Amino acid sequence: MNALLAGLTILVIGDSHMVTRDYLITTLHDDLLAQGAQVDSYGMCGANAGDWVYPSTVSCGKAERIGKAGPEINRAPSTPTYQINQLIAKSHPNLIVIEMGDTMAGYGQKAFPQGWIYQQVHALTGRIAEQNIPCVWVGPPWGSEGSTYHKTFDRVKEMAEFLSTAVAPCRFIDSTQFSKPNEWPTIDGQHLTNSGYKAWGADIAAALDQMVPQMQLAKKP
Amino acid sequence: MLRSVRCVLGGVALLAALTAVQPRAGVAAEGRLYPSGPPNGVAYLRFVNLTPSEVTVTSPAAKIAIPADDAHRVGEFDPVTPGVALTGSAQLGGATKPINVTLTANEFVTVAVTADGDGIAVSTFRETPSDFNALKSSLALFNADKDCAKAQLVAGDNHQSVIADIAPDALGRRLVNPVNAALAVACGDPAQPVPAKLGQLNAGDRYSIFVVAGKAGPEIVAARDEQAPFRP
Numbered sequence: 410m411n412a413l414l415a416g417l418t419i420l421v422i423g424d425s426h427m428v429t430r431d432y433l434i435t436t437l438h439d440d441l442l443a444q445g446a447q448v449d450s451y452g453m454c455g456a457n458a459g460d461w462v463y464p465s466t467v468s469c470g471k472a473e474r475i476g477k478a479g480p481e482i483n484r485a486p487s488t489p490t491y492q493i494n495q496l497i498a499k500s501h502p503n504l505i506v507i508e509m510g511d512t513m514a515g516y517g518q519k520a521f522p523q524g525w526i527y528q529q530v531h532a533l534t535g536r537i538a539e540q541n542i543p544c545v546w547v548g549p550p551w552g553s554e555g556s557t558y559h560k561t562f563d564r565v566k567e568m569a570e571f572l573s574t575a576v577a578p579c580r581f582i583d584s585t586q587f588s589k590p591n592e593w594p595t596i597d598g599q600h601l602t603n604s605g606y607k608a609w610g611a612d613i614a615a616a617l618d619q620m621v622p623q624m625q626l627a628k629k630p
Numbered sequence: 631m632l633r634s635v636r637c638v639l640g641g642v643a644l645l646a647a648l649t650a651v652q653p654r655a656g657v658a659a660e661g662r663l664y665p666s667g668p669p670n671g672v673a674y675l676r677f678v679n680l681t682p683s684e685v686t687v688t689s690p691a692a693k694i695a696i697p698a699d700d701a702h703r704v705g706e707f708d709p710v711t712p713g714v715a716l717t718g719s720a721q722l723g724g725a726t727k728p729i730n731v732t733l734t735a736n737e738f739v740t741v742a743v744t745a746d747g748d749g750i751a752v753s754t755f756r757e758t759p760s761d762f763n764a765l766k767s768s769l770a771l772f773n774a775d776k777d778c779a780k781a782q783l784v785a786g787d788n789h790q791s792v793i794a795d796i797a798p799d800a801l802g803r804r805l806v807n808p809v810n811a812a813l814a815v816a817c818g819d820p821a822q823p824v825p826a827k828l829g830q831l832n833a834g835d836r837y838s839i840f841v842v843a844g845k846a847g848p849e850i851v852a853a854r855d856e857q858a859p860f861r862p
Binding site for chain 2: 462463518519521522525530532571575577
């Protein structure tokens with residue numbers, strides 16, 4: 410139990426790293442629960458930041474986990490996107506954690522799509538800022554090179570550096586600082602093994618422990 | 631003096647007609663669970679009316695009017711597919727000019743329409759910015775005044791230079807702290823600039839300041855940039 414997180418309601422949203430049972434929807438969620446927080450987690454496979462703002466559909470699944478219940482995974486081929494305003498209205502969070510980056514980094518593209526990423530990020534952080542809810546953005550881990558996702562360490566580094574200046578007023582957690590390249594193996598170039606998700610979830614939770622005291626979050630009575 | 635804050639107009643529909651909209655990035659490619667970014671890149675295009683009258687922009691599929699009032703003369707950057715020729719025309723009164731522009735990936739293009747005597751002129755400003763930053767404000771100076779050989783953006787009572795030596799049909803950009811500075815544009819003596827009223831700059835926002843020839847010298851259009859999202 411961590412007195413700093415205990416009593417907080419934390420809304421966690423993310424991409425496909427949240428949409429399989431043993432991924433962050435289990436590991437990070439459990440770590441935050443264990444520290445006494447109320448946690449609601451949502452993931453959308455393949456979603457960009459703007460997909461949480463502008464209603465559309467996702468084509469490779471979504472998942473949610475409310476409090477201490479187990480994850481519910483929906484693999485329907487076309488399903489409506491979660492909308493951040495609706496999730497906020499449902500959870501009333503003190504803190505929002507956003508895990509996102511791999512879907513927007515333009516892996517395989519020669520040029521880094523900075524303007525497009527910024528618009529996506531700004532759309533989501535702007536919605537959260539409108540409601541004066543503190544937020545933390547978690548960037549992507551190294552992953553592996555040479556897969557069909559065309560993820561490269563250079564582009565991951567570029568993405569992390571850009572997100573660090575683009576996500577304000579959210580704070581930023583740089584996941585590349587948690588491991589060395591190739592230290593966390595992947596199953597497909599992008600998604601980690603179960604042990605990797607355990608390590609990533611624990612490292613994110615530990616980073617939140619350090620950030621929360623600086624964020625002066627208002628706990629619910 | 632002309633001034634504009636933002637423009638939300640039917641340009642979205644026009645640009646949708648000008649070119650095929652970029653496929654949504656959230657749609658997974660076959661065999662992939664996790665698509666990454668816009669598959670074919672993205673670019674952004676906007677139209678700006680720097681004339682005293684309404685301008686009509688026509689594409690092969692649509693026609694829109696861009697008003698000359700301060701609130702509507704600067705369109706929002708709309709996502710378009712790079713590598714595709716966007717054709718059309720701009721009309722001011724009875725004068726027309728063709729539009730034919732092909733954007734590259736990640737490029738931001740501003741097509742500015744100005745009055746040229748009794749006719750019309752079109753200036754195309756191209757940039758691929760790499761200064762997107764949520765902690766700073768980005769200021770851009772667009773010189774659409776052919777009589778202004780070296781436009782200069784200055785700030786404060788001492789007219790400190792922020793962006794200097796911008797030639798006609800060129801632009802300059804700079805990141806600044808989000809402050810409420812008195813901005814102005816000079817074409818000659820920096821001590822006698824024309825005010826560019828943007829007010830309080832917000833962190834993370836981007837701003838465009840246009841210099842355009844007026845009847846009695848340079849006039850200024852100043853606006854906060856708007857960037858439209860992808861549409862399904």
